[in-house]
Amino acid sequence: DQQVKQNSPSLSVQEGRISILNCDYTNSMFDYFLWYKKYPAEGPTFLISISSIKDKNEDGRFTVFLNKSAKHLSLHIVPSQPGDSAVYFCAASGTSYDKVIFGPGTSLSVIP
Amino acid sequence: GAGVSQTPSNKVTEKGKYVELRCDPISGHTALYWYRQSLGQGPEFLIYFQGTGAADDSGLPNDRFFAVRPEGSVSTLKIQRTERGDSAVYLCASSSPGLGNTGELFFGEGSRLTVL
Secondary structure: OOOEEOOOOEEEEEOOOOEEEEEEEOOOOOOEEEEEEEOOOOOOEEEEEEEOOOOEEEEOOEEEEEEOOOOEEEEEEOOOOHHHOEEEEEEEEOOOOOOEEEOOOEEEEEEO | OOOOEEEOOEEEEOOOOOEEEEEEOOOOOOEEEEEEEOOOOOOEEEEEEEOOEEEEOOOOOOOOEEEEOOOOOOEEEEEOOOOHHHOEEEEEEEEOOOOOOOOOOEEOOOEEEEEO
16 A cells, blocks of 8 residues: 555656646654655655645755645656756655655656 | 665576675764665655664564664675565665754665576
8 A cells, every 4th residue: 555656657848848746645643744856777866845734845946845635745846957857756754763664656757 | 976875786686696885975964774675655754873883773674684884984784695576676775863963864776686
């Protein structure tokens, strides 16, 4: 039973436009949410996180939105760049130092 | 280097053999995690150490899998009687829990295990 879901396996976006990656979760005990980015043959790297007391967190081109009542979060990348092409994982945990559960990932392609 | 180091980067073994995978976390990081990633899937949680003790080992698939971290630094994931289904990339991550922590895990590049 997948606790963190990413229903879009892939997404294609034109360079300069907005990329929106979506994530849903089922466990209401999750309190902390993270996005990771992964290039082939490398480990995932942290992008941005948000705790459940917030509904938005922004870091440069990356913004994460959290809707706790809908158990939904999204990652917005504006403007998208070709170097953003990678697999993006949504992840969740009970606290900021608990075990982290990952979604299956969304492969983003940014077309020049 | 300053990052998480995993060895070997690649391991090919035969079904039924014993395998050890090593993880050297970032110096000073007290938390260490093992994940397994199969093709097209997200990292699957296996076990999490806080210091020397396993804080949560609920992700270990069965008793063929075991992990240790005897001195609270380097960790070894041990797989006995390997099966073809164990083939995956095994990822190690470390973190430094504490006030202001973003919850970020620092991952190594992984150990790719192939069981023939």
